[in-house]
Amino acid sequence: MNRIGLAGVLSAAVMTLTLAMPGAASAESKFQCKPDETYVMNVMVSAHPYWVPVYQGFKQAAAAMGCKTVFSGTPDYDIAKQIASFEQDLIKKPAGVLLHPMQADPFIEPINRAIENGTTVVTFAADSPKSKRVSYITSDNLAEAKFAAEEIVKQVGDDAEYGVLENPGQSNHDLRVTAFIDYLAKNYPKMKLVGRQASNQDANVANKAVASMLQANPNLKALWIPEAGSAEGAVAAVLEAKAKVLIMHADITPATLEQIKAGNIHMALSPNQGMQGYLGFVATFMAAHPELIDPFNDYKTSGYNPMSIPFADNGFAVITKENADSFDLNKYMQGRDPS
Numbered sequence: 001m002n003r004i005g006l007a008g009v010l011s012a013a014v015m016t017l018t019l020a021m022p023g024a025a026s027a028e029s030k031f032q033c034k035p036d037e038t039y040v041m042n043v044m045v046s047a048h049p050y051w052v053p054v055y056q057g058f059k060q061a062a063a064a065m066g067c068k069t070v071f072s073g074t075p076d077y078d079i080a081k082q083i084a085s086f087e088q089d090l091i092k093k094p095a096g097v098l099l100h101p102m103q104a105d106p107f108i109e110p111i112n113r114a115i116e117n118g119t120t121v122v123t124f125a126a127d128s129p130k131s132k133r134v135s136y137i138t139s140d141n142l143a144e145a146k147f148a149a150e151e152i153v154k155q156v157g158d159d160a161e162y163g164v165l166e167n168p169g170q171s172n173h174d175l176r177v178t179a180f181i182d183y184l185a186k187n188y189p190k191m192k193l194v195g196r197q198a199s200n201q202d203a204n205v206a207n208k209a210v211a212s213m214l215q216a217n218p219n220l221k222a223l224w225i226p227e228a229g230s231a232e233g234a235v236a237a238v239l240e241a242k243a244k245v246l247i248m249h250a251d252i253t254p255a256t257l258e259q260i261k262a263g264n265i266h267m268a269l270s271p272n273q274g275m276q277g278y279l280g281f282v283a284t285f286m287a288a289h290p291e292l293i294d295p296f297n298d299y300k301t302s303g304y305n306p307m308s309i310p311f312a313d314n315g316f317a318v319i320t321k322e323n324a325d326s327f328d329l330n331k332y333m334q335g336r337d338p339s
Contacts, residue, residue, distance in 0.1 A: 030292055031285075033067035038094045039284055041277070043073040044082045044102040045201070049253050049329055050228070050273065051100075054124070056336060057277025058098060065285060070094070071339075077201065079103050083110055096120040096284040098137075098277075103169045104128045120287040120305070124280045125271065126172045134287035135309040137280045139271035139316040141172050145179035147269060147318070148248050149187070152222045155246050155266065158188045160221040163195030163213045165206055165230045173226040176250055180224050194220060199230040206233030214241045225249035228256045228268065235259050252319055254329055261324045268319040270327065276314040283309065 041058050043051050055071050062069045072089050074081040079102045087110060089097060097114065099121055101107040111121045111131035124137040152162065164181065167173040184191045195213035199206035206225075213220055214237065223238075223245055225231045231249035235256070238245045249256065252270040259265040286292065287307045299306040319327050 030289075032065050033062075033095075033285075036068065038068040038070060038092070039281060039288075040070045040072050040089045040094045040097045041099075041280070042082070042086050042089055042097055043100045044079075045077050046071070046073040046075050048229075050251055052329060052338070053273035053332065054277035054280070056332075057274035057279075058281045059277075059337075060274075061278045061281035061285075067095075067281075067285065069281075073100075077102070079106050083107065086110055086114075090114050090117070090119055094119055095288040096122065098280040098284045099123050099128075099133070100125050101128045102126070104171050105130065107131060120284060122280060122284045122287055124276055126170050129171075129310075134305045134307055135283040135312060137276055137283055137312050137314055138172060139276070140313050141175040142179050144250055144269045144316055145176050146183050148176075148224050148250075149180050149183045151267070152224065152246060152248060153184075153188055153191070156221040159190040161192045161194045161217055161219050162222040162224065163193070163197075163210070163217070163220055164223065165197055165199040165209060165225045165234060167200050167226060167230070168198055173250075176226040177224070199225075199233065201227055201229040203229055203233035203236075206230035207237045208233075210234045210237035211241065214238070214243050214245070220245055222246040223248070227251045228253040231256050231265065231268075232259075235264050239264060252327055257319070257324055257327055257329075260319060260321055263321060266320075270317050270319055272315045272317055279312060279314055283307065283312065 039062060041055055059069050072085055074085045082102050083106060086099065097119060101123060104127060107128040108131040111128055111133050114121050115132050121133045122135045122137065123133045127136045164177050166177045181193060194217040197209040199209050223234055225234055228249055228251040231247065232255045235247055238247065247265045248267055250269050252268050256265055256268060260268060287305055290306050293306045295306050
């Protein structure tokens with residue numbers, strides 16, 4: 001119901017905009033922003049290339065509704081600094097914030113306070129489920145983990161040694177790793193986990209971690225990594241050791257894309273970033289305008305936002321050597337406004 005709910009809202013918005021007369025959309029459509037109505041997308045590690053297509057999708061949806069957008073966050077991998085940037089955003093009283101919380105629990109109070117003060121919050125890619133955030137937009141991390149597990153077994157067999165890198169504390173990365181390990185343990189009990197180390201999205205840490213794994217486990221056959229930054233360091237360690245290890249990771253960066261093209265990384269599973277941003281904006285806009293929705297439920301008496309969608313799946317793509325050119329960020333950004 002939740003996924004269908006967002007699809008229905010999006011269809012209604014598109015239909016309304018389509019039926020409006022050219023040049024008169026703002027007068028005829030309720031799916032339009034008021035003058036200076038602004039929406040913010042807030043992230044951590046703001047220079048990471050992952051956010052670029054997400055923000056492009058966010059801006060595309062906003063432009064269709066005549067809304068203003070701001071890209072915000074912190075360049076650091078620091079929860080205190082991201083919360084500070086989020087609170088700075090709130091001073092300008094945006095209508096809504098599409099937020100990627102670095103960690104779930106530290107953001108509970110800031111999110112709840114933002115909503116109480118009139119700024120709606122939707123999370124994406126990572127969540128703060130105990131907060132009052134209205135909706136959560138992401139790829140299906142359980143599906144990603146299952147796909148990765150099945151692909152690795154297909155390539156190296158069901159009786160092999162494997163390792164994982166992880167980024168403890170970020171909800172989507174945690175789920176990608178724990179679900180992967182649990183799936184193999186349940187379905188392929190002969191698969192042996194011989195290395196599990198935290199790299200925290202740091203390529204240098206990942207390089208040292210994988211080098212240690214290879215030294216201690218010369219029969220290591222596969223690695224699963226929940227994000228691309230650590231994969232950059234992992235593939236370097238495997239190449240330096242001249243080892244034969246199948247590498248799969250989630251997300252994508254220009255550096256790992258080149259390694260996929262070279263055949264050094266088997267494949268990547270990347271959320272559909274543009275759709276994540278597009279759906280994220282639509283969900284945030286609708287959360288800020290609940291008066292546009294009158295669902296058949298008890299929202300009026302229970303007091304929650306009728307737009308509330310616990311989870312909407314933006315899907316994920318499988319990136320291989322054959323289709324890697326379709327994920328070239330430089331080509332994608334040609335002719336686009338990066339700001």
